[in-house]
Amino acid sequence: MANYRRSDAKLRFFAKVVKTDTCWLWTAHRGPTGYGRFKLPGRDSPVVQAHRWSYEHHLGPVPDGQVVMHTCDVRNCVNPAHLRIGTQGENLKDMRDKGRHVGNPQGVREWMRLNAPKLTYEVAEEIRGAYAKGGISQRELGDRYGISREHARDIIARKRWAAPPASSA
Ligand SMILES: [Zn+2]
Incomplete structure (x- = not known):
């Protein structure tokens, strides 16, 4: 405290x-x-x-x-x-x-979607990290990041945003 x-x-x-x-x-x-x-x-x-x-x-x-x-x-x-x-x-x-x-x-979810951080590999890693720590459900993560529960689940399962984007350098 x-x-x-x-x-x-x-x-x-x-x-x-x-x-x-x-x-x-x-x-x-x-x-x-x-x-x-x-x-x-x-x-x-x-x-x-x-x-x-x-x-x-x-x-x-x-x-x-x-x-x-x-x-x-x-x-x-x-x-x-x-x-x-x-x-x-x-x-x-x-x-x-x-x-x-x-x-x-249009309601809360729309607002959350508009105000959520842009989904990037770093954000996906943050979502995976938060889920691994426990205490938060896929749905809650989805709400927090303005995505669907399914989308959060796919990120956690590394079906999406599995790897950082190839560097253009
Ligand atoms: Zn009052």
Whole structure:
């Protein structure tokens, strides 16, 4: 866990929040998907999702592999009363069902595909490395890299991107 004082984090957090009658709105930096981003105090501390930090601060740890979802559909809301635990699959489905993916009516996967790193041999090696380490499924890797599960499986099986491109030098 990051090395910072909990009270510092709390002060820093609430300095960026405006509480309305319903939602608590994150007013600082927001990532490309519209979620608030919170830099934990201290040099080298990570940037975390603001709503996730709020959930953990108020309600307790998020189980491994689970995500924090909004019941209010306001992505920069950090009110713990509007947050609940779900799986990433549920979250993606929820976002798709509600058609609220920022700037892209075609939904989450399309957005992820557009924003995924361009597939190269190096990226394929990264995918194989992540899978070999364990703890992540082919589908999750596919989602993370904006490709289908089948495509991820083929990369892992070295049916695709098996070798670096021939050097033109
Ligand atoms: Zn809310």
